[in-house]
Amino acid sequence: MTSASIVGIGQTEFSTNSGRSELRLALEAILAAVADAGLSARDIDGFVRYTWDNNSEAMLTSSLGLPNVRYYGEVEHGGVNCCGAVAQAADAIVAGRASCVVVYRALNARSGTRYGRADRYFTSTGGDTVVSGREPPGDIYGAPFGLLVPTQFHAFYARRYAHEYGLSDEQLTELLGSIAVSQREYANRNPRALLHDRELTMEQYRASRMISEPLRMYDACLETDGAMAMVLVRTERGAAFAKPGVEVLAGNQHIRRHSLPMLLYNDDLHVCSPPEVAADLYGRAGVSAKDVDVAMIYDATTSLVPMGLEAFGLVEPGGSHAFFTSGQNRLDGRLPVNTHGGLLSEGYFHGLNTIAEAARQLRGDSHNQRKDARVALVTVRGASSLILGRA
DSSP states (O other), X not given: OOOEEEEEEEEOOOBSOOXXXXXXXXXXXXXHHHHHHTOOGXXXXXXXXXXXXXXXXXXXXXXXXXXXXXXXXXXXXXXXXXXXXXXXXXXXXXXXXXXXXEEEEEEETTTSOXXXXXXXXXXXXXXXXXXXXXXXXXXXXHGGGTOOSHHHHHHHHHHHHHHHHTOOHHHHHHHHHHHHHHHHHHHXXXXXXXXXXXXXXXXXXXXXXXXXXXXXXXXXXXXXEEEEEEEEEEHHHHTTSSSOOEEEEEEEEOOOTTOSSSOOSOSOTTXXXXXXXXXXXXXXXXXXXXXXXXXXXXXXBTTHHHHHHHHTTSSOTTOHHHHHHTTTTSTTSSSOBOTTOHHHHTOBOTTHHHHHHHHHHHHTOOTTOOTTOOEEEEEETTTEEEEEEEO
16 A cells, blocks of 8 residues: 655754845755755645745745656644644555655744744734734634733643642642753754753753743743754655655644644643543554554644644553653653653744654664664644554
8 A cells, every 4th residue: 555754854944133134044955855855846736835934835836946846745734743744745655646755834933923923913902912914823712811822721721630630739740841841952962952051950841930830931932043853755756765764654633623723712721632532543544542652742842742642542541641750751761742842842933843853763863762663653633643563
């Protein structure tokens, strides 16, 4: 049966000020990805992009001088659908619509303004502050009440999680702090990470300022400049390349009731997706939760990590405090999680770097390598997910 595999990964450096246009960043990452795959730019005949990217497929086709782009597509939103972008690229290859598809993301989110965010557009009218822009996270249901950035929404998730599972304020701090500190330790061993040279202790975590209670500064991800790209081809082609291919075993997308895309009005804010989402993904991939060797959970804030692990059966419901505080997420633990440092410490890249780390684990070149990793799960609170396997 035909399937698709990731055979090339490319990226620029992650920084707080790239000094280049987003178009140039995208081109650098794409050329690095095709070189990593042992291909040339002229082999590209397909693109998949985020809707929240300033570089169109037409811009890239012209800039790269591509002779025949047969497929191009896009997925809505940003990081919430990063796995959907890779799944769409894989589907296009399996369907014969294209033979070499690039998924890309380019951002000057730290030095510039991230596409899709409204919180940086402030004007004053008659003494009132007016926020405008393309689409604030809460749209008309949250923005008028001051919910303008994801951390404010995620604070509700964390508080509801603690309430449902009976965690005290101290236990919630221990859980979230353990995630932030352990992911920083991974980043300290990852030279690509924006914060690879900055250590973080639990004492520093506790002393950091509160952003949106109970979330502190180190619970939130990093706005980052840079670009990333991945190259996908048919799995059987990947066997001829120098580096192992990483097969897309299954991918899915899911929209819950009251998604805007942020969740706020559901009764079960502590649950990121219903059980059928994980069951569908595992079933189509032909694996179970017990087969997963590494997990990459989209961590725009620390509060999303326990929710993702529990929704996909990797940790029992309410069991994340014990899992993280006992170090089971470390390389020598039961299940390494976010071994690149995550969006918290490597850089916020709308999740494409999270997928890249899963691929690196399976092809054996992560800076925090899990020995003999064969199956990886990537999920963005169930809204989009992937299971990848060593080809």
